[in-house]
Ligand SMILES: Cc1cc2nc3c(=O)[nH]c(=O)nc-3n(C[C@H](O)[C@H](O)[C@H](O)COP(=O)(O)O)c2cc1C
Ligand code: SF4
């Protein structure tokens with residue numbers, strides 16, 4: 203089979219009869235982003251149902267019963283988060299959609315925003331009703347310009363059709379959206395940094411508490427969720443919590459969007475029931491590695507890597523199993539690392555990312571992540587590292603854990619620690635010989 | 649007194665646009681308009697100059713220093729003009745595994761520029777960027793606002809040639825809407841192909 207044919211294969215598991223695809227049903231379908239197309243396949247029926255047949259509290263209960271956990275990375279139960287909102291006091295409340303997707307290895311939200319923007323808007327409308335917010339903020343990363351244009355067009359269409367505005371969908375409920383474009387900063391994905399960014403401030407994270415439910419956007423009660431979380435809500439209301447909770451595992455319900463990148467035959471986004479194994483994702487759907495692999499990052503660059511063993515490939519992709527394996531499900535962005543890639547070099551690539559993205563607010567991250575870690579990696583890769591340097595690096599990442607102001611420093615430290623845990627021999631080889639165990643090879647095949 | 653050259657304020661003849669942008673946000677949240685105003689100026693002028701920062705700061709009622717502090721936080725606002733074709737090469741891990749570093753070196757070599765530079769003509773500029781959310785179609789080159797995905801040597805050369813003639817080819821987008829018909833055709837021809845995204849292990 204030629205690689206060209208393989209690489210042009212569809213991006214989703216939509217064509218596989220074994221899997222029920224909901225979130226990505228219309229991703230990749232020509233014209234699916236318009237309101238007419240969305241309505242033609244039953245779009246906004248779930249919102250109509252929620253707004254006319256349910257109270258806000260009932261919507262929250264339904265989402266709680268579904269077992270949905272946030273898809274932005276941390277996996278916090280969505281219904282529970284919504285229930286933290288204080289009772290309405292007559293002032294403005296906000297629902298915020300985090301469409302900043304910038305975690306290396308993650309690209310699931312982008313296609314949803316581009317090809318099915320109404321699904322996200324409908325989810326926000328339902329969530330806004332549930333938490334009794336009449337305004338939503340959709341914060342989309344600056345680089346997603348096509349998504350931004352599609353969202354703007356979708357919002358305009360929705361307003362014109364009475365899906366957004368005063369008395370939406372013929373009900374007495376008011377709801378409108380503000381679309382806001384970021385400008386290239388990973389930290390804006392952190393929820394409180396996003397709020398500062400939206401308010402026209404530097405995007406430094408805020409001290410918590412107060413949590414967004416108490417004081418979020420403009421200091422008003424706010425709930426923030428990921429793009430995929432909102433899309434999931436549409437189907438939970440449409441088909442019911444029981445339908446949703448029947449998919450997945452004990453602690454991880456429903457389907458999830460997984461992504462595969464790195465040297466595999468069919469990189470892409472695949473929607474699977476939670477608890478499917480890495481093997482199913484990487485081999486069955488993504489076609490397996492194109493060259494021998496030695497490790498994979500399970501859920502975006504912030505999640506500690508796992509060695510390429512049968513036991514790890516058979517791990518179910520759910521929150522509990524990942525925690526037990528000492529890593530995290532994160533965004534579900536799997537990056538396959540081939541045998542031929544120097545682990546130290548791969549890790550330096552990610553450290554450079556975090557160093558660039560550190561906001562500079564707190565000392566451990568500014569000094570550790572932004573300054574010293576990249577310097578140590580540079581020294582190692584230049585062939586000038588010593589054994590003491592390795593111990594110092596291990597100690598540094600230990601000290602970074604839990605000492606910084608926001609989770610970004612941990613997100614850098616944990617993967618580095620895992621690379622030492624599993625591949626210390628590659629670091630040692632560099633120190634002993636001054637050259638990487640796997641010297642750099644050309645990877646640009648075409 | 650010397651006559652200073654005066655610069656026409658950017659928004660002076662765009663009052664409707666200005667009102668639309670300010671109107672997106674609640675009255676008490678006027679400051680939120682800072683980023684969209686910076687975007688407007690940058691799209692038109694390929695950078696945001698001191699004078700424009702001062703103008704924007706005045707519109708939203710903050711000091712120029714504050715506005716500049718915010719602007720400098722983000723990597724896609726530029727204080728110096730970038731080229732008409734701003735080439736942004738992703739070199740984060742998934743792209744690096746598909747040749748992002750070599751793509752970067754290749755683009756540097758063909759344009760004679762390195763990260764942060766703009767050529768004398770103002771045609772090309774280069775910026776190293778971090779993960780663009782297109783890791784499944786690596787390596788990725790972003791030109792202005794458009795993504796060129798899974799770029800090959802011949803592809804990037806053709807792209808650069810086209811831009812030298814001032815023609816920006818439409819972005820290549822392998823996934824999603826554009827290849828839906830191909831995917832559909834494929835499904836019809838291979839309805840039960842067990843190796844198509846679903847073969848048993
Ligand atoms: C550094 C950092 C970056 C983050 N980036 C994102 C992001 O791009 N998208 C996202 O949805 N959540 C991101 N998060 C998580 C958010 O802070 C937040 O937990 C999430 O949006 C909540 O949505 P959920 O409950 O639906 O998952 C990030 C967190 C941190 C610490
Ligand atoms: S940990 Fe890093 S990103 Fe987070 S607040 Fe501190 S400096 Fe900023």
Ligand code: FES
Nearest residue numbers: 738743780782783
């Ligand atoms: S690593 Fe280049 S787009 Fe994600």
